[in-house]
Amino acid sequence: MKDIINLIYGGKPGVDEETLNTTENSLGASFPSQYKELVKLINNCEIGEWIFYPIKDPKNIRKTWDDIVRNNQPSVRFTHIPEDLIQFAENGTGNKLCFKINNNKMEEAIYFWDCETGLTEKIADNLKQFIQQEYELDNEVDLDDE
Known part of the structure; x- marks a missing residue:
């Protein structure tokens, strides 16, 4: 990840x-x-249009309270998201990026969950590939605008 950290926006210190x-x-x-x-x-961090939920950090509670655990609790989580997704x-806009759980482990693949259709689609084999795809998408030149 250190080799692509420059493609990532914002964020707080790591945990x-x-x-x-x-x-x-x-x-x-x-x-x-x-x-x-x-x-x-x-x-x-932020990658493209995606804002990653923080890991709650005891050293920075105020800025990490809306964390990944909270966003996966039944009281907060959309009811239509399959239970095997984190x-x-x-x-x-309501759309989510998810990891699929298999035998108490989250798989490396990245899944897109569409809030309007409720459908889930694998969009990258792993996080590094996803970050690179988003970077390329953000940096495309629209030739029609020139």
Whole structure:
């Protein structure tokens, strides 16, 4: 992840392993390795139009209260999102990015959940690929505008 950190916007300081373990225990599944690597470097980042939910950081509670655990609780979570998905980012329109849980582990693949249709689609094999895709999308030159 260090090789693509310059493609990521904003965020707060990364979290430590203990904080990650606490979050995984609360969610009932372990994070994919690339996601762990990312949030150790930068927490609550923005990639393209996507805002990643923070990992609640005891050192920065005020700025991380609306965290990934809270956003996956039944009282906050959209009811139509399949139970085998952990939502980790949103784009402000109700759409979510999710990891799929398999045997108490979140898979590396990134899934897009559409709030209007309720359909889920795999959009990247892993987080690094997703970040690169979003960067390329954000930096496309629209030749029709020139």
